[in-house]
Amino acid sequence: MNTADLGLPEEEGRDALPREGGGGRRVGVPSTALFTDQYELTMLRAALAGGTAERRSVFEVFTRRLPNGRRYGVVAGTGRVLDAVENFRFDPAVLSFLREREIVDEQTLEWLAGYRFRGDIWGYPEGEVYFPGSPIMRVEGSFAECVLLETVILSILNHDSAIASAASRMSAAAGDRPLIEMGARRTHELAAVAASRAAYVGGFATTSDLAAGFRYGIPTVGTSAHAFTLLHDSERDAFQAQVTTLGRGTTLLVDTYDVAEAVRAAVEIAGTDLGAVRIDSGDLLLVAHRVRQQLDELGATETKIVVTSDLDEYAIASLAAAPVDAYGVGTQLVTGSGHPTSSMVYKLVARAESADPKAPLLPVAKKTTGGKTSIGGRKWAARRLDAHGVAEAEVLGTGPVPAALADRQLLVELVKGGEVVAREPLDAARERHTKARAGLPMSATQLSRGEPVLPTEYLHDSSGS
Numbered sequence: 001m002n003t004a005d006l007g008l009p010e011e012e013g014r015d016a017l018p019r020e021g022g023g024g025r026r027v028g029v030p031s032t033a034l035f036t037d038q039y040e041l042t043m044l045r046a047a048l049a050g051g052t053a054e055r056r057s058v059f060e061v062f063t064r065r066l067p068n069g070r071r072y073g074v075v076a077g078t079g080r081v082l083d084a085v086e087n088f089r090f091d092p093a094v095l096s097f098l099r100e101r102e103i104v105d106e107q108t109l110e111w112l113a114g115y116r117f118r119g120d121i122w123g124y125p126e127g128e129v130y131f132p133g134s135p136i137m138r139v140e141g142s143f144a145e146c147v148l149l150e151t152v153i154l155s156i157l158n159h160d161s162a163i164a165s166a167a168s169r170m171s172a173a174a175g176d177r178p179l180i181e182m183g184a185r186r187t188h189e190l191a192a193v194a195a196s197r198a199a200y201v202g203g204f205a206t207t208s209d210l211a212a213g214f215r216y217g218i219p220t221v222g223t224s225a226h227a228f229t230l231l232h233d234s235e236r237d238a239f240q241a242q243v244t245t246l247g248r249g250t251t252l253l254v255d256t257y258d259v260a261e262a263v264r265a266a267v268e269i270a271g272t273d274l275g276a277v278r279i280d281s282g283d284l285l286l287v288a289h290r291v292r293q294q295l296d297e298l299g300a301t302e303t304k305i306v307v308t309s310d311l312d313e314y315a316i317a318s319l320a321a322a323p324v325d326a327y328g329v330g331t332q333l334v335t336g337s338g339h340p341t342s343s344m345v346y347k348l349v350a351r352a353e354s355a356d357p358k359a360p361l362l363p364v365a366k367k368t369t370g371g372k373t374s375i376g377g378r379k380w381a382a383r384r385l386d387a388h389g390v391a392e393a394e395v396l397g398t399g400p401v402p403a404a405l406a407d408r409q410l411l412v413e414l415v416k417g418g419e420v421v422a423r424e425p426l427d428a429a430r431e432r433h434t435k436a437r438a439g440l441p442m443s444a445t446q447l448s449r450g451e452p453v454l455p456t457e458y459l460h461d462s463s464g465s
Contacts, residue, residue, distance in 0.1 A: 031091050032084045033115075035152040038103060044144055045108045053144035054355035058378045061123075061137040061157060061346050063130075064371065067165075067339035069449030072440060074168045074433060075136055076198040077160030078126035082420045084152050085117050117145050118418035122411040124381070125422075127164075127201050127433035129440065131394045133456045135379045136161075136344065138411065143351065150346040158344050159191065160198040162336035166313070167202025168437060169337065170329060172445040173317040178205035178326045180221055181212075182308070183334035195334040201429045204329075216426055226280075229256040239269045249275035251306060254291070255282065263291055267298045276304035276325065284309060285322050292323035312337050317447055350378045363398065375458065382408040383439075383454075391439050394454045399461020 047053035066073055090098075090112040098104055104112070119141020130136050137153065139146045171179055181199040184192035189211075196204075196212030206219045213220035224242055232238040239252055239262075248270045254262035254277045266274055277295070279287050284307045295303050307319065308328035316327055332338075347366070352359035363376030377398030382405035386392045395405060414422045437444065444453040 030087075031089045031094055032087045032152055033090045033094050033112075033148075034097070035084070035155065036148060037151045040148050040150055041098070041104050041108070041112075043147055044111075045104045047143055047147075048108055048111060051355075054142045056352040056355075056357065056359065056361065057141065057143040057146050057348055058350040058361060059139045059146050059150070059346055060135045060349045060379065061139075061153060061344050062133055062135055062374075063342055063344045064373070065132050065343065066452055067336075067343075070165065070169075070339070071444045071446070071450055071453040072129045072131065072165075072168075072437075073161055073342060074164040074202055075124045075126055075128045075130055075157075075161055076164030076201045076429070077156040077194070078123060078137075078414065079423065079426070079429070080156050080160065080194065080197070081137070081153055082414060082423065084156060085121070085149060085415065086420060088115070088117060088149065088152065090115050111144070115145070115148070116418055117141065117149065117415070119145055119415070120413070120417065121415035123414050124410050125412050125429070125432060126424075127429035127431070127436060128410065129433075129436045130161075131452045131454050131456050133375070133396055133458075134394055135381050135396065135411065137414075138378070139346075140378075142355075143348075154344055154346050156194075158341045160194055160201075161342040161344070162340055163195045163198035163333065164202035164433070165342065166333055166337035166339070167199040167204055168433065169313040169445070169447065170311075170316055170327075170333065171203025172437070173313045173320070173447065174203075174327055175320070177324065179203065180205065180306075180326060180328040181207040181209070181330075181333060182328045183330035184209040186331045187334040192334065197426065199333055200426060201433055203430070203433065204333075208328075218426070223251045223278075224253055226253060226256050229253065235262055236265050236269065239266055243270045247275075248273050251276040251278050251304075253278045253280065255279050255287075259287060259291065260294060263294050264298070267295070267300050267303070272299040272301075272303070274300055274303045276306050278306040278308060278328075280308045282309075284315075284324075285319060288319070288322040288324050313447055345374075347374045349374065349376050375460075377461065381410040382406075383410060384408065384457075385439075389439070390441055391454055392441075394456045395459065396456065397459035397461065399459065402459070 095109055095113060121139050123137035124130055181196050181204045192209055193211045196207040196209045197216050200218050206221045208222045210220055212218050229235055229238040235257055242250055252266045266277060288305055291305055304325035306326045307324050310331055311327055311329045312332035348364055350361040350363050352361055365374045365376035379396050379398055380401050382395045383391050384393045384395050441453050
C-alpha cells in the first residue's frame with residue numbers, strides 16, 4: 001500500500017534537501033527588521049542619546065505559567081529564530097520608511113544602517129520541554145543590539161511553542177498511530193508553514209502543506225476531498241478515477257454519501273489491497289468499528305482507516321480503542337488546542353553599570369505587586385533526576401552550578417559573537433522531544449488537568465553574573 005497517503009514517512013529521498021536553518025531548504029526572505037514594535041526603536045534612540053546603549057545586557061525569554069491544566073511546554077521555533085536574527089538587517093527601504101515616519105532621528109538611522117547582532121544567544125535546544133520560569137532563551141550583548149530582537153523572538157517562540165506543545169499532547173494521545181498535520185486552511189498562510197514545522201517537532205509524522213515540505217523537508221501527503229467526489233456523476237466514477245491515477249495504495253474518502261456503500265465500492269474498484277479509507281464526519285468511534293468490520297468481511301484486512309473531522313487530543317484519546325490507523329488534525333492543532341500563545345516574555349535580567357566590557361553585571365528585575373514578577377540575574381538551568389533517572393525538578397540558578405547538576409544543564413550555545421553555531425536538522429529536534437518527554441514522570445502525558453509535572457526550584461546568588 002501507499003503508506004505516504006496515511007501520513008507514514010517514507011525515508012528514501014527525505015534527506016535530499018539541504019537541511020539548514022532548522023532542517024530544510026534555504027529560502028530567501030526579506031529583512032526581518034520590521035518584525036518589531038515601535039517602542040524598541042524609540043528606546044534605542046533614547047539609549048543612544050543618553051549614553052547607555054552600549055551597556056552589556058542580558059535578556060531572558062521565559063513564561064510565568066503554563067496554559068491552564070498543561071503539565072509541560074515544548075520549545076519550538078529555535079531554528080526559525082536563528083534565521084530571523086541573521087536576516088535582521090535595516091536595508092535602504094526599511095530605513096527610508098523609518099525616516100519618512102520620523103520614528104527615529106538621523107543618528108539612530110545611521111546606527112541602524114550598520115546593525116548586525118554580534119552578541120551571544122543561549123537557549124533550551126529545540127524539542128526540549130520547559131516549565132514556568134525556565135530561561136528558554138538568553139540573549140547577551142549591548143542593550144542596543146539585544147532590545148531590538150524582543151518582538152521577533154517572542155513572536156516566533158510564542159507561536160511555535162504553542163503549536164508544538166499541543167502537537168506533543170496529541171502525539172502522546174495517539175501513541176504509535178501517525179498524525180497528519182492538515183491545518184493550513186485554518187490559519188494565516190505563513191503561520192501555517194511555521195505550524196507544520198512545529199507540529200513535526202511535537203510528534204506529527206507528515207503535513208498536507210507543500211510549502212512546509214519544500215522549506216523544511218517535512219514529508220507531505222494528500223489525495224482528495226469531497227469536492228472531487230461531487231465533481232463526478234457517481235461516487236464510483238470518482239473512486240475509479242482516483243485509483244486509476246494514483247494507484248490501489250491510495251486513500252479513498254468514503255463519507256460523502258453513504259459510508260457502507262462507499263466502502264463496498266472502494267474495495268470492488270481498488271481490490272483488497274486498497275491502501276486506506278478516510279472518514280471525515282459522524283460518530284467516528286462507531287463508524288470506524290463498522291468500517292473495520294466491513295473491510296474485513298470484504299477481505300480488505302490490510303486496508304487502513306484514517307479519521308479526520310476537527311480532532312484534538314481529547315478526541316484522539318477517546319478513539320484509542322477504535323480500529324483507527326492514523327489521524328488528521330487541522331484547526332485544533334494550528335490554534336494550539338485552545339492556547340494559541342505560550343505567553344512568553346523577554347525581560348532584561350542583568351546589565352552593566354557602564355559600557356566597559358569588563359564592568360560586572362548587576363541583576364535587575366521589575367518590582368510589582370501583581371502577577372508580572374521576574375527574577376533578576378543571568379540564569380543557568382538544569383534538570384534534576386531521581387534515583388530511577390526520571391526528572392523530578394527544574395532547577396534554576398544565578399550563581400555557580402552545583403557539581404551534582406553540572407552534567408544536567410539545559411542551555412546550549414546557539415549564537416556566538418553574532419555567528420550561528422547550532423543549526424541542526426529538524427529531525428534532531430523531533431527526536432530530542434521524544435526523549436525529553438519520555439524522561440518526564442508518567443503523569444506528564446495525562447490529559448486530566450493538573451499542575452506542571454515538575455516544580456521549578458531557584459538557587460540564588462547575589463552577583464547576578
